[in-house]
Amino acid sequence: MSLWADKHRPKTLEQLDFHEGISNRLKSLASSGDFPHLLVYGPPGAGKKTRVLATLREIFGPGVEKLKVDVKIFENGSRKLEFNVISSPYHYEITPSDMSGNDRIVIQDLLKQVAQTESIDFTRKMKFKVVIINEAEYLTRDAQAALRRTMEKYSGNLRLILLCNSTSTIIPPIKSRTLQIRVPSPTAPEMSLVFNKILEKESVTSFDDDPSIFANVAANSERNLRMGIMLLESLYMNNDQITAKTPMILPDWKGVIKNLGAEILKNRNVQMVQSARSTFYDLIAHCIPSKLILSELTWELWYLLGNVKSGNVDQIKGSIVDACSTFDERLSLGQKDIFHLEGFIIKTMVILEKNL
């Protein structure tokens, strides 16, 4: 037994259900036996990783699925850094956020090691190895600069695949050295198709035959397919019969932020500020990224203000987004997130107080 989202993850390019165009292009890329460095980007849960892994399987065969996790030690001056590297005989996977600021050293060392070991097996079709960098938007500038040199120097026996949600933090030299592939979110009907397939395979019958359920799931998961499938399974596991009225099960942290948004609209006093601070600290202790908290909160306020009938609602919305951008920048520049999150809350309260 395994979670549906993992169990039904497509392994080959043929099994993919949507974005046929992209899949086909990747297929022809794979059939050529070689490919350039790739930069695959798009919102979460759109199938970036799945596509990349399917492509690798297409090129190297099922061997890419024989994974192992190694603890590799990198030396940074006198300090030793331990770091988990996932690898198969054909490729490596790394995640910069695990390296906490040491990503330049890890990436340089690892790529050098990989690139300098040439394959002795001449019968093998592909002479290069692949390094997948997950969440590439979290690469520091340093690491990206190092990457740029490595990409040129070792292009003979190394291929990089960068995966990220947004390319805005990727420096232009890297962008220009990669083939960029955008994988958009699936549409609601595409998601429904996937849901139907899964329910069929699992022979689940407890879902009512009402298209609005799937539409609802798709909307609530923000068209993130992984989240959608998780949500679907949670609904199935926690209800005997799922109808259009069955309440959705949303992640707790989202619920907390939603509540906070509603509270701010209702109460704007010091007690509220204090309880918001507790909420923020709680979220931070659960490692929820502060930037995500800020953006979710802003969207929630935006949504809630849509229901408010007041002349200058648009102006309020504008001011709140303005405040959000200010404190978002400060989150990047600062050290302790709590100052900036609280700053946003109070700024928002003052804006609301003045205009509502």
Add this chain to the structure above:
Amino acid sequence: MVMAENRKEDARIGRKTKVRKRYMVETDSSEEDDTIEEEEIRPVIKLAKTTKTTKTPEIPGLNPETLHKPWNEIQPGLLGEIAIHPRKLTDLKKAMTSMLHADPIFGYSCRILICSGPSGSCKSTAVQLVARELLPDVSNPIVEYINPQSMVSAGGGTGSTMGSFSNFMRQCAVLTGNNKRFVVVEDIPNIYHDKTREEFLTSLKEWLDISEKNDLPPVVMIVTEYETPQEYVSGGLNRNFIAETVFDREILFHRRVSRIKFNPVAKTYLKKCLTNIYNRETKLFKAKGVSKTRAFEEINALSTNYGDVRSAIISFQFWSRFHSKGSKSITTLGKETNMGIFNALGKIIYGTQHKEEEILNFRKLQIGEYKLSDQSDAGAINVDVASVSNVLKDFGSQATSFNLGLLENYTGFDPANLKVDAQLLQIIDDLSIADLCSTRGLPEYQGNIAMRSVRIHMRNIESSIGTTKRHDNLKFSRQWKVQQKQNNTNRELEDYRLRKLKRLSGISRVSSSDCLLLDGFYEPIILNSRKSLLRTRYPRVGGSLNNPIYADSEIVIENEEDDYFTRVKNARQADLETYGVDVEAEEEGALESDDSDPVVDSEEDTTVHDDDSVELLSDSDLDNV
């Protein structure tokens, strides 16, 4: 016999010092003078020590041996003279008596007594005196632990500090029966070194585990508590040196451990103590031309600010020795009372309560000693400017934690009337900007901006809402607690991700952000549902939300670490039940494969299975689905 000899010697020295005293009166105490004294003083001190241990009653009136000896080393000979609350003394006596004699039925009820308190609060003196009273027949009722690290031994010493404490305890275990003494540990091993701390705590726990029937010497641990600036300690965690951090929960709440908390010495006791000294040394004061009223003025001034007996006595002696006509009060040059974090936060957020003192301290800082008598500029000084400068002096170097303290407490300013308005916004905006300074290479502005902004706007707010002064209690910032929890969540997340990865390799891979934001929540929801037949509840990664961390006014010991271990254990158990994968077993294998080079391995044909490394093959039954 010995005592008689000592007296004879005393008399000899007394004569000698009397001569010297005349010499001193005649000349002004110059530096030259001091060096002569140094040489002569040495034997005096030596003798003073021996007399102390042999319990020579102190002679009232002129006491020649005390003339050149630091007064703080002269201990009160009688329990009555000690500068602590009588009730505390009774508590201490009761506790120490109960440790000495076993109850015939229940055995020893208390094995270890912890005396904690700030420096100069009479902890050691009280323990020594009580010990002497309880064991009057033993010449030296106390055996003390000496940390080899704090001794610079000429003969090379034993070297290892690690085993020294447990060795010491083992040796002490034989001090029973007629040999019974109090084992006093004042010199606590370096608790900031994890291994040393572990050894220290283990040997204490072993000591506590010895059956109550066994005869063991009573152990008294004396902990001088102080605050460490949090930024200087690695990990940034709360590592104040207090009993709560020196010992762990198990020891502190052990039924055979008692604790007595000493407070800073109250004004009345300090005054009594200084008066005693004055009475004893009247002749010296007279010789120096100190009038009684002047001396008592000084005693009064000293006892208000201190709370630290040792330091107060030293200041008193210093003042009396170098007193000349018209010289200033010691309080203007003596100890600058060290500000506690709450005191400092209060000054910035609520404003100071003692305006004159604040301005005096500020002028001391800015103008220097000599112009202090000139009061003409005092009126022009803004009290807020003074407070901020004074606080900056002490806390400017640890601005990050101080600013977090401001953040935690600024909304506690008369919360019933405080409004969320432009003023409050300005404060938080400036705190936010101050935080940016820390990473922009401008750390010196960090404290400056925050403190000034808070003080200015709080002053404005105060004038707009009036001064009801119904403020909240000050609290410690939650940041360190949160950070600790965050670290645990991160470890848990990594554990979860690796478990998932091992289980699912070949089928699916989950990024850490997905683990955090989606799987960490949905997997427990799915596995704990009614339809699943899991016996162990699958915990949410990082524990449930809505379990907020509160700010405390006191330092509390958290058991977050325990929660974390329980969660990881449950998660692994649940994994085993659901997926039948034993992570622990695989993990051992994975650790062994550390040195195997994946690059070299992977050069081989993929069908060859390396024995050392764990190949994570997908479960065959999963493949069939």
